[in-house]
Structures are given as structure tokens and as C-alpha cells.
Amino acid sequence: MAVLVYVEHPEDELSQQALTFARALGEEVRAIGVEGAAYAPAGFAAAIESVVAQQPYSAVLAPGTDHGNEVLAHLAARLDLPLAANCVSVTLGDPASVTRVRWGGSLLEEARVHGAALLFTVAPHAVAADAAGVGFIETVRADDDPVKVLERVSTATAGVSLADADVVVSGGRGVGSSEGFAVIEELAALLGGAVGCSRAVTSAGWRPHSDQVGQTGTKISPEIYIACGISGATQHMAGCKGAKKLLAINPDGEASIFASADYGVIGDLHEVVPAISAEIRKARGA
Amino acid sequence: MNILVCVKRVPLTGGKMVLTDDERAISTRHLGFTISPHEECGAEEAVRLVEQHGGSSTVLTLGPPEAEEQLRDMMAIGVDRAIHLVTDGEEWDPQATASAIADAIRAQDEHPDLILFGNESADAGNYQVAIRVAYTLGLPVVNGIKALSVDGGAVRCEQEVSGGRDVFVLPMPAVVGVLEGINLPRYPSVPGRLRAKKKPVASSTPARPDARLEMVKLTLPPGSGKQVEVLGTGPEAAPAVLSVLSELGLV
Numbered sequence: 001m002a003v004l005v006y007v008e009h010p011e012d013e014l015s016q017q018a019l020t021f022a023r024a025l026g027e028e029v030r031a032i033g034v035e036g037a038a039y040a041p042a043g044f045a046a047a048i049e050s051v052v053a054q055q056p057y058s059a060v061l062a063p064g065t066d067h068g069n070e071v072l073a074h075l076a077a078r079l080d081l082p083l084a085a086n087c088v089s090v091t092l093g094d095p096a097s098v099t100r101v102r103w104g105g106s107l108l109e110e111a112r113v114h115g116a117a118l119l120f121t122v123a124p125h126a127v128a129a130d131a132a133g134v135g136f137i138e139t140v141r142a143d144d145d146p147v148k149v150l151e152r153v154s155t156a157t158a159g160v161s162l163a164d165a166d167v168v169v170s171g172g173r174g175v176g177s178s179e180g181f182a183v184i185e186e187l188a189a190l191l192g193g194a195v196g197c198s199r200a201v202t203s204a205g206w207r208p209h210s211d212q213v214g215q216t217g218t219k220i221s222p223e224i225y226i227a228c229g230i231s232g233a234t235q236h237m238a239g240c241k242g243a244k245k246l247l248a249i250n251p252d253g254e255a256s257i258f259a260s261a262d263y264g265v266i267g268d269l270h271e272v273v274p275a276i277s278a279e280i281r282k283a284r285g286a
Numbered sequence: 287m288n289i290l291v292c293v294k295r296v297p298l299t300g301g302k303m304v305l306t307d308d309e310r311a312i313s314t315r316h317l318g319f320t321i322s323p324h325e326e327c328g329a330e331e332a333v334r335l336v337e338q339h340g341g342s343s344t345v346l347t348l349g350p351p352e353a354e355e356q357l358r359d360m361m362a363i364g365v366d367r368a369i370h371l372v373t374d375g376e377e378w379d380p381q382a383t384a385s386a387i388a389d390a391i392r393a394q395d396e397h398p399d400l401i402l403f404g405n406e407s408a409d410a411g412n413y414q415v416a417i418r419v420a421y422t423l424g425l426p427v428v429n430g431i432k433a434l435s436v437d438g439g440a441v442r443c444e445q446e447v448s449g450g451r452d453v454f455v456l457p458m459p460a461v462v463g464v465l466e467g468i469n470l471p472r473y474p475s476v477p478g479r480l481r482a483k484k485k486p487v488a489s490s491t492p493a494r495p496d497a498r499l500e501m502v503k504l505t506l507p508p509g510s511g512k513q514v515e516v517l518g519t520g521p522e523a524a525p526a527v528l529s530v531l532s533e534l535g536l537v
Contacts, residue, residue: 256301
């Protein structure tokens with residue numbers, strides 16, 4: 001049998017990872033893209049369903065992106081098959097065995113999936129994309145469906161986007177107030193980085209949700225993440241595990257964030273962060 | 287306008303997860319409970335839409351008897367009534383969950399115009415219950431929504447994408463999965479909590495079908511293996527921080 005991969009964007013790393021994951025399953029891989037004037041979740045799923053109907057597949061998979069998970073959930077509902085979202089490992093069979101992420105990656109679930117074909121999405125960064133390239137991708141046309149993108153409203157973004165920033169400086173509950181973020185903003189600006197925050201901060205209304213790093217906020221992958229006054233709840237850590245280096249500044253040396261940190265400073269961010277900014281200015285001779 | 291919002295009781299996890307002895311759940315001996323963050327925003331959105339357009343809101347959960355606590359929490363912020371599909375605490379897979387929710391919606395005298403879900407639950411993160419409910423009921427659905435408005439018989443939904451927002455317009459009745467950030471949920475007031483105690487909860491006990499996505503056990507991912515290097519205490523640590531930033535080529 002063969003496996004079918006829905007390739008969302010051939011140039012996108014997560015689609016390439018899904019292809020790499022599919023090739024490792026040891027069966028013939030057929031890759032398809034969906035061509036449509038506008039994204040339409042049900043219309044895209046219907047197009048994939050028509051391909052699935054052509055021959056038996058042991059698995060149908062997609063990258064575990066917003067759209068990948070949405071389209072596969074539609075496909076699963078149409079085919080009345082179970083769907084295992086965000087898998088890190090898969091063994092085909094009936095039942096198939098999968099390991100998938102829960103709690104944004106803070107827990108793993110081992111599960112058996114009972115269905116004629118295994119529908120699943122690949123958790124981001126479960127594998128590294130191999131050098132084999134994307135290969136041949138067939139395109140199918142999306143079915144017409146009224147639930148489709150009717151227009152795109154562009155949103156102006158000022159400065160570095162949180163998701164793409166090489167440096168992120170975040171503040172947590174320890175910042176104490178919206179005004180308290182001035183020191184965080186200053187350090188972020190000196191390093192050409194973006195400002196982030198924890199969920200406690202957005203819940204308190206100190207910063208907009210667009211600044212939130214976490215399981216239900218933005219997932220970041222900077223070269224260095226500077227977390228100030230953040231305790232390290234799993235909700236937050238799920239958003240910053242992609243950071244290459246983590247520097248935690250917290251007055252509580254027992255705070256759980258230090259278990260995931262490369263560097264730590266024990267102290268009050270209101271004293272430590274301005275001192276770091278001053279040190280940077282001094283080094284730059286300004 | 288009648289709005290139904292579906293929520294799930296989940297543990298309020300702290301910094302470290304500990305599993306139960308049977309490795310099928312998180313040990314909650316020292317934890318409180320809440321609902322998934324996306325769903326808190328779904329409930330807030332339901333209350334706001336009723337404030338704007340009139341009608342009534344209902345919160346539904348499938349969960350153990352203790353999940354009534356979460357239903358009361360949502361009624362304390364202004365949801366009018368609740369539906370509790372009571373389980374024995376065993377986990378239900380997404381297909382079983384969706385099917386029980388769809389049955390409960392069909393059994394209502396008045397069908398909702400809008401059914402709100404969180405984009406995915408905080409714990410299981412299956413990303414599919416809203417979509418399965420929509421298919422079972424034959425309704426249009428869109429997930430991942432960061433802004434929503436109702437105009438006439440349609441709901442306008444915005445999905446955040448790189449560089450902008452994609453707009454969908456769904457005729458109602460419709461199903462919408464929302465994301466945290468669509469609003470800032472209010473905190474329940476004391477009078478709200480008192481009113482919530484008197485609001486009606488309709489309970490039923492659906493039978494759990496066999497799981498097709500069958501959880502075998504949970505495991506903790508391997509630790510980061512990191513050993514933190516403490517650079518110092520207080521502002522005196524700044525020069526050591528500068529060396530780290532210099533090594534990374536930032537200064």
C-alpha cells in the first residue's frame with residue numbers, strides 16, 4: 001500500500017518534515033498539493049478525499065500546522081475515521097500505534113488508532129527535513145465550498161515579529177504592571193529583539209495577547225530567550241522550547257524555569273534588567 | 287440569538303507535571319481545575335454576543351460530576367444555563383465526544399444559532415471535536431478564529447495568517463472554533479457567582495462507545511538535560527550576562 005501526504009506549501013519546512021516523516025514509514029509515498037483560489041477547509045478536504053478514493057492507502061498525513069490540522073480533521077469527519085493530531089512517531093497497522101503530543105508538548109500520549117487507514121498530522125519538528133527535497137507533488141483542485149477565504153485584511157506589523165525574532169525578551173507576573181514593561185522594552189530594543197510576555201500578563205491586561213509566548217500564544221524559536229520574572233509554568237514553556245538558549249532572571253532560585261534554562265540570574269528583574277541594558281550601552285560606548 | 291459554547295475541565299498545571307500510578311492521567315492531588323484557555327474566550331464571546339444582540343447562552347461540557355464547578359464558573363461570567371453530559375471520569379476520544387455533543391444539541395427544544403468551541407483542548411489537543419460536531423449536524427464550520435462578529439444571519443470570522451487576517455463569512459447556524467486572544471475574558475464577580483448557583487444545569491449520562499483513538503498511556507518527554515549556569519545574583523550579574531550576549535554576537 002501507499003501513504004498519501006498533503007503538502008501544504010512545498011517551500012515550507014513543516015511540509016518538508018511531513019514528507020520526510022512519510023518516507024520513513026517504508027511505503028510508497030504519494031504527495032499532493034491542493035490548488036484553489038482561496039483556502040477553504042472543507043473544499044480542500046473534499047479534494048483530498050477524491051484522491052483517497054482512487055486506491056487504498058495505509059495512511060494519510062499532513063503537517064501539524066493550523067491548516068494541516070484543520071484540513072485533516074475535515075477529512076477524518078468526511079471519512080468517519082479517527083485522526084491522531086501532532087504525532088512524533090507512528091507504526092502502521094490495524095490498530096496503528098502512535099505517539100502524539102499533549103499539552104503543547106509537555107506530555108506525550110501513546111495511543112492505538114483503530115481504522116482502515118491511519119489519518120494523522122506530524123508534530124512540528126518531530127523530525128528534521130531530509131535533504132531529498134520535496135520530489136514530485138501532484139496538484140488537485142479544491143472543491144467549491146462556500147466556507148472559503150473571501151478577503152485578506154493585511155495587518156501592519158511594527159518592528160520584529162515575535163515568531164521570527166532572533167532575540168526575545170519576555171516579562172511575567174514579576175513585572176508587576178503594564179508600566180513595568182519599560183525595562184523589558186528597553187533591553188529588547190538594545191538587542192534588536194521582540195517583547196514577549198506570559199499568560200499571567202495578558203490575563204491581567206498589561207500586554208496584548210499578540211505578545212503572549214506559550215501553548216495558547218505564539219511559539220518562538222530565537223537564538224536567545226530572556227525570560228524575566230517568569231516562573232516557568234508548562235503553558236509558557238510549551239511556547240519557548242524552540243529557543244536555542246534560555247536566560248532566566250527570577251528572584252526565586254527554586255523557580256521551575258531554571259530547570260529549562262541555560263543561564264540564570266537570581267534577582268529582581270527591576271534591578272537586573274536595567275543593569276544589563278546599562279552594561280550593553282557601556283560596551284557599545286554610548 | 288442562541289449561542290452554545292462547549293468547554294472541557296482540565297487541570298490547572300503548574301511548573302511540573304506528575305503522572306498517576308497507572309500513567310493514564312496527570313496526578314491532580316495538588317492541582318486545581320479550569321477550562322482550556324481558548325474555551326474561556328469562547329464563553330466570554332458568547333456572553334458578549336448575547337449582550338450585543340440579545341438571546342441566550344448555554345455552556346455544555348462532557349466530563350465528570352466535578353465539572354459542574356467549571357459550568358458554574360462560566361455561568362458566573364454571564365452564561366445563562368448549562369448542559370452537563372456526565373461521565374465517570376474516563377477519557378472519551380474525539381469521535382465519541384463529538385457524537386455525544388451532537389446528540390445533546392439535537393435533543394434541545396431550541397437549536398443554537400452559533401456553536402462555539404475552543405480551537406483545541408489544552409490537555410488532549412485533538413483539533414477536531416468542533417469539526418466533527420459540525421459534520422454530524424450538517425453545519426458550516428471554521429476553526430482557529432481570532433475575531434468574530436454577527437451580522438444578520440451570518441457570522442464573519444477572521445483567521446490569523448502570516449501578514450494578515452483571512453475573512454470567512456458563514457451562514458448561521460454555524461460552528462466556530464476560537465483562539466485565545468479573540469477577547470480578554472472578564473473575571474466573575476461575587477454577585478455573578480451567587481446568580482450562577484441558581485442557574486439551571488440539565489444533566490444526562492450518555493454511554494461511552496469504544497475509543498477509536500485509544501489512549502494507552504501517557505509519558506513525560508525526556509527532560510531538557512540542561513544544567514543551568516548561574517551567572518550571579520542581582521545587578522552584579524550584568525557583566526556576566528554581557529559576556530554571554532557577546533559570545534552570541536549580539537553585543
